[in-house]
Amino acid sequence: MRQMAEEATVSFVVEMLSNALINNASLLRVVEGKVNYLRDVLKWIRSLLRDADYKKQYNNDERICKWISDIIEVAHDTKAFILKVENSKKERGFLGIRCICFPKHMINHQDQIGEEIESILTRLADIEKRRHMYGIQSHLIASERLLRWSFPWEIEEGIMGLEEDVELVLQRAILHYSRCLFVSTIAGVGGMGKTTLAKMVYHHPTITAKFELRAWVCVSYEFNLNKVIKDIVWNLLDPSEDKLKVLMVMELMHEEQLYHLLYERLHGKRYLIVLDDVWEQEVWESLARVLPDENTGSRVLITSRKRDIPKYARYIHDLKSLDQNNSRKLFLEKASIKKTYDQLPEDLKNIGNEILEKCDGLPLAITVVGGMLRGRFNTTSEWKDVLKGMKSLNSYYECRL
Numbered sequence: 001m002r003q004m005a006e007e008a009t010v011s012f013v014v015e016m017l018s019n020a021l022i023n024n025a026s027l028l029r030v031v032e033g034k035v036n037y038l039r040d041v042l043k044w045i046r047s048l049l050r051d052a053d054y055k056k057q058y059n060n061d062e063r064i065c066k067w068i069s070d071i072i073e074v075a076h077d078t079k080a081f082i083l084k085v086e087n088s089k090k091e092r093g094f095l096g097i098r099c100i101c102f103p104k105h106m107i108n109h110q111d112q113i114g115e116e117i118e119s120i121l122t123r124l125a126d127i128e129k130r131r132h133m134y135g136i137q138s139h140l141i142a143s144e145r146l147l148r149w150s151f152p153w154e155i156e157e158g159i160m161g162l163e164e165d166v167e168l169v170l171q172r173a174i175l176h177y178s179r180c181l182f183v184s185t186i187a188g189v190g191g192m193g194k195t196t197l198a199k200m201v202y203h204h205p206t207i208t209a210k211f212e213l214r215a216w217v218c219v220s221y222e223f224n225l226n227k228v229i230k231d232i233v234w235n236l237l238d239p240s241e242d243k244l245k246v247l248m249v250m251e252l253m254h255e256e257q258l259y260h261l262l263y264e265r266l267h268g269k270r271y272l273i274v275l276d277d278v279w280e281q282e283v284w285e286s287l288a289r290v291l292p293d294e295n296t297g298s299r300v301l302i303t304s305r306k307r308d309i310p311k312y313a314r315y316i317h318d319l320k321s322l323d324q325n326n327s328r329k330l331f332l333e334k335a336s337i338k339k340t341y342d343q344l345p346e347d348l349k350n351i352g353n354e355i356l357e358k359c360d361g362l363p364l365a366i367t368v369v370g371g372m373l374r375g376r377f378n379t380t381s382e383w384k385d386v387l388k389g390m391k392s393l394n395s396y397y398e399c400r401l
Helices: 005-023 029-059 062-092 104-133 163-174 194-202 205-210 225-236 243-251 255-266 281-288 324-334 346-359 363-373 380-400
Strands: 182-187 213-218 271-278 299-304 315-318
Touching: 005 029, 005 062, 029 062, 029 104, 062 104, 163 182, 163 194, 163 205, 163 299, 163 315, 182 194, 194 271, 194 299, 213 225, 225 243, 225 255, 225 271, 225 281, 271 281, 324 346, 324 363, 346 363, 346 380, 363 380
Parallel strands: 182 299, 182 315, 213 271, 271 299
Antiparallel strands: none
């Protein structure tokens, strides 16, 4: 199968990013996570180009032509960014970070690198959102990280039936009278909407007014306490602080120094910390030693697939799957169908029932499958194709749960 010129261009940039991480390890050390993430996002975008090319030719849609053009523009800008990093290393004779004293030009340069990566990611996020409007699909199953692709301040829209859950978590886990450090868990299988619910709580107006400090950290499967502490401190920094300088200093701290830094940041404050996607009891047991409990009314909210994490949570909110009515509403919304479920033709309704039965009330699964139908013709054959393709989707979810 031939490789499109556009695919080749993006592939070249992905390879450049991989090489940049190897050849500029010291220079990119503090932004390595962002560079890796940018590379993953570009790989995902690359996987969309073949379907976009087909739809461009089949539908003669100028919007898709513009969409592809925007991808190539971002790819070229990313290539220029990498070359600039390479040239900067040569011009500065950069030898790596070895001491606690950072030249001002080095800190500013790291700051600029981070800002440029964030700018590229923002443009790619816009491209990803627009592809849903045009019904463009990937031949790959996205990793969970990319399925949940969003910036920390964004709240996913379109999850039905969580309003009551938000109120329960607010009243029972966050806003009650207890002055001691109160730890709660939102529990449920993968794809249930735990992260979305936690975000809705985290950004609720009563929360922003109640807590002096807030931090959101995605923990995930491979737990590293030092990294979690650095992420919390990063979230707690005041806008006036030099974030890159603090991050570079933290890179040189040993464990006890990091623990002390976090403690001092939280000392005497009312804080809310969300630990998203916690897999092991060790995460909380390790972090609990560092967090001050000074009767300030502070809270920790954990999302986990295991309801016994942590063992001594004061409140556990078991998130249930969507009922039939909300499953149907979410499915139609994500498929951009402007009808009620009962208004669908009988054959589509029957296929839709099979699709939703396989989704089993999981909001993330319904969102993915509904997105597959967006921009397609609402025909029996189209819906059957999606139903057949759900075998691989189900395998994907089974390996995650």
